[in-house]
Amino acid sequence: MIKIATAECFTQGKIGRELHALAQSYEGNFGNEHIKNLREYGDFNYNELSVVCSLFIPTIEAMKKVLNVENPPKPKKLIKGIKVYDEAGDKAASKIMARSIKELTDCNIAIGTTAGIGHGAISIITDDCEITTTTDVYADLCENNSEELFQRSENGIEKALEIVLLLLNDDLDKIESFENLEIR
Template sequence: MEKKMPDLITVATAECFTHGKVAREVHAFARGYPLGYPWEINRDKARVSLVCGLFIPTISGVESVLRFEPMKPICAPEGIKVYDQKRDLAMAVQMATTVKKMTRSQIGIGTSAGIGTGGIAVVTNDLTITATTDVHADLRTSDAELIMRRQEAGVNEALRLFQHLLKNGF
């Protein structure tokens, strides 16, 4: 039996390396003017509302806005949290779970990337999906072009996972 889609799907994001771009694209899609992601679903069949989109690159931002104690980073230049791959994935899950709970949304999306391919998490009440990009970078030493390539790949992967949930009646 196919799952019935809720009348309105609420989403919240807590983003680091994707700089709030996932939230902007979700909101634009929901309002009928997608910014650039090649959506394969009809917004009339999956009514979405972005509750909030947060860009939180710093430890103090996590502590004060999301109100949890983040894992100790490898380093924190200007307060920006830098984790390895394993901890980026864990942080993305924690950020997605927390923003979902804080906003009472049905879906939470979190991203984090320091050293590696980045961590992306999409969380519902019943499911946690994690992914990475195919672009390896180090926030401490990689050039801006590589960092931006990883960011773009992260935005696209987060939106792909979100769309997959919508297409399959999360």
């Protein structure tokens, strides 16, 4: 069984929800919104997945108290406690969030997401690798433009899910072809 846990900000726990629906073979209204043609990713048996937890972590306080992050990166700004990083800060924070949820849950795959000003960041961490990328959509949380924020969130959900599905199907070549992606 492969266990997955998420600590999400701008994707609001939807990556975890989608993976849970996939793992449980849910269909219809309770099924996947974003995952469609599974066959194009490979033959992985998704019944071998289990989502341990999917957390919505928008605030700096939640990073500290829920994820046990003692010294999170200092945000550029706080909006009602919500952390607002620039893109470099988002990358650093998403890695910290993924590492923390991995340590807390002892999962096999941990996902952290956060986005303030810029393209936002997604980090996917396993025992063997760390993948960090950004969305393809620029938005600024301080401007409160709901449509841009929504588009960035949707793009982040889709990109994270695609990377996880490719990872589960051992298709690192395709993952490495993504733009704005770092693998360690």
